[in-house]
Amino acid sequence: MPPMPTYQRPRGTRDLLPDEAAAMDALQAVVQARALRYGYPRISTPIIENREVFVKGVGEGSDIVGYEMYEVGQRGEGGLTLRPEGTAAVVRALLENGLHKSPQPIRFFYWEPMFRGQRPQLMRFRQFWQWGLECFGAPEAAADVEIIDFANGLFAEVGFTAFELEINTIGDEPCQAKLKTALGEYFAKHRDALSAQSQRRVDTNALRVLDSKEPQDREIIAGAPKLTDVLCDEDKKHFAEVQDGLTRLGIAYKVVDTLVRGLDYYTRTVSEFVLTDPEYRKGGDIAVAAGGRYDGLVRRMGGPDLTGTGIAGGVDVLYYALKQQGVTVAREPRADVYVVSGQPDDFADRTQIANPLREAGFTVAIDYSARPLERQLESAIKHGARIAVIRGTAEAAGGNVIVRDLGKKEQRVTRLAAVVTEVGRHVPKRPRPTLLKPPTNPDDHEPGAAGEAPFLTDPRD
RNA sequence: GCGGCUAUGGUGUAAUGGCAGCACUGAUGGUUGUGGACCAUCCAGUAGCAGUUCGAAACUGCUUAGCCGCCCCA
Numbered sequence: 001m002p003p004m005p006t007y008q009r010p011r012g013t014r015d016l017l018p019d020e021a022a023a024m025d026a027l028q029a030v031v032q033a034r035a036l037r038y039g040y041p042r043i044s045t046p047i048i049e050n051r052e053v054f055v056k057g058v059g060e061g062s063d064i065v066g067y068e069m070y071e072v073g074q075r076g077e078g079g080l081t082l083r084p085e086g087t088a089a090v091v092r093a094l095l096e097n098g099l100h101k102s103p104q105p106i107r108f109f110y111w112e113p114m115f116r117g118q119r120p121q122l123m124r125f126r127q128f129w130q131w132g133l134e135c136f137g138a139p140e141a142a143a144d145v146e147i148i149d150f151a152n153g154l155f156a157e158v159g160f161t162a163f164e165l166e167i168n169t170i171g172d173e174p175c176q177a178k179l180k181t182a183l184g185e186y187f188a189k190h191r192d193a194l195s196a197q198s199q200r201r202v203d204t205n206a207l208r209v210l211d212s213k214e215p216q217d218r219e220i221i222a223g224a225p226k227l228t229d230v231l232c233d234e235d236k237k238h239f240a241e242v243q244d245g246l247t248r249l250g251i252a253y254k255v256v257d258t259l260v261r262g263l264d265y266y267t268r269t270v271s272e273f274v275l276t277d278p279e280y281r282k283g284g285d286i287a288v289a290a291g292g293r294y295d296g297l298v299r300r301m302g303g304p305d306l307t308g309t310g311i312a313g314g315v316d317v318l319y320y321a322l323k324q325q326g327v328t329v330a331r332e333p334r335a336d337v338y339v340v341s342g343q344p345d346d347f348a349d350r351t352q353i354a355n356p357l358r359e360a361g362f363t364v365a366i367d368y369s370a371r372p373l374e375r376q377l378e379s380a381i382k383h384g385a386r387i388a389v390i391r392g393t394a395e396a397a398g399g400n401v402i403v404r405d406l407g408k409k410e411q412r413v414t415r416l417a418a419v420v421t422e423v424g425r426h427v428p429k430r431p432r433p434t435l436l437k438p439p440t441n442p443d444d445h446e447p448g449a450a451g452e453a454p455f456l457t458d459p460r461d
Numbered sequence: 462g463c464g465g466c467u468a469u470g471g472u473g474u475a476a477u478g479g480c481a482g483c484a485c486u487g488a489u490g491g492u493u494g495u496g497g498a499c500c501a502u503c504c505a506g507u508a509g510c511a512g513u514u515c516g517a518a519a520c521u522g523c524u525u526a527g528c529c530g531c532c533c534c535a
Contacts, residue, residue: 011525011526067462117462131535287534312535374495375490375494388496409496
């Protein structure tokens with residue numbers, strides 16, 4: 001007989017085992033609840049899209065579209081691709097569903113897996129998750145400030161501190177065109193001294209040359225036309241407003257005038273939250289969130305002239321960075337209570353003990369076996385249970401069970417009807433999700449009871 | 462996508478080209494029983510495919526995957 005084949009997960013993908021899956025769920029709950037508090041409802045788009053969505057949206061010359069997209073085919077039909085980023089997909093959904101005609105600004109939150117065919121490395125995978133915010137129809141700098149404030153507040157909420165905020169402006173579309181021309185002319189003059197990669201970019205997107213880390217390029221870049229040289233007054237004013245907003249909110253930032261994003265659709269504000277832990281800086285900057293404004297994108301994708309600004313964060317990056325900082329992301333997903341029995345073949349009875357506890361909100365697992373009680377208790381402990389509910393022994397007869405605290409090694413014989421109360425003395429109930437809102441009592445609303453607004457400094461005072 | 466390093470039970474590790482061993486974990490049992498200990502027994506491995514060799518976990522090639530660097534990015 002030939003050996004069984006062994007299977008491996010595809011390169012750059014991961015299995016989220018229960019501990020990690022629980023941590024991801026907890027992280028999602030935190031981010032999503034915050035997004036809702038900011039007024040960004042969740043949108044969920046397909047994992048597959050037509051290739052053109054990203055070619056048009058992200059840009060033909062970008063690395064993502066150039067060589068990182070997964071092609072999806074069925075029966076020889078091609079043209080589909082695994083979603084490599086969120087914004088273009090959200091714009092497609094916005095236009096296809098006519099949401100661009102809804103009251104503006106139009107806001108969305110997403111939390112979705114993304115796929116890029118890149119070499120896996122530290123905190124970099126081929127399937128990874130991103131959370132993101134998109135805000136359409138708000139040309140004001142306030143919208144740019146808000147999404148940065150969101151990320152900043154999120155990181156504060158989860159206790160993540162090892163980051164630095166970098167921002168820049170890359171001008172509106174006309175200015176960007178001017179800058180690209182100026183840079184193109186400048187770099188063309190120094191073409192021979194540039195690295196091979198940069199030489200290619202001179203023609204495809206001269207802006208990206210600024211991003212090069214090659215020492216030979218850095219020298220030339222130092223003498224290149226500055227973004228600020230060609231920025232129009234509106235761009236300068238917009239960027240000043242962004243900086244002013246951040247300052248007044250007490251958000252620390254650094255203007256990095258060479259900061260350029262890898263996606264072609266950005267205009268004006270761009271931002272990156274970069275990890276500062278030296279452990280993660282060995283291979284250059286790793287961004288835990290990054291975003292910017294994309295005022296021309298909706299129009300380019302066939303919609304009206306609708307402005308947009310957004311931010312996306314790497315869930316995996318945040319997760320590992322939090323772990324690096326020693327933050328516990330979620331409790332262990334184990335059952336608190338174990339139902340064991342001294343009688344064989346009484347699964348229904350064990351279940352009838354477990355179910356009322358489950359309905360009451362406790363996490364309860366059942367030992368199915370007819371093993372000696374000793375083994376069942378040992379097993380309960382190894383499964384992480386804190387309480388054992390024992391039935392089928394001499395003490396626990398006639399409608400009684402034993403509730404035993406496995407940590408304290410104390411137990412009490414309890415009427416069946418009182419098990420829920422007795423268990424509740426030892427372990428907490430877990431929150432139960434509900435489908436419907438609980439009825440609200442209008443009398444509960446107490447305007448102004450939440451305290452005073454935070455004190456903000458205003459330089460105009 | 463390119464380059465370097467790596468791959469031994471579920472986990473962590475040993476074996477100079479010559480019997481794949483140890484520890485943890487897991488399972489079963491230690492007289493119808495109250496537990497993590499202890500004792501006994503058991504399950505389980507050289508990533509995959511070829512090659513060199515009397516003989517390969519070890520040497521060679523290819524494949525797959527991981528880590529690191531490049532590229533790029535969340």
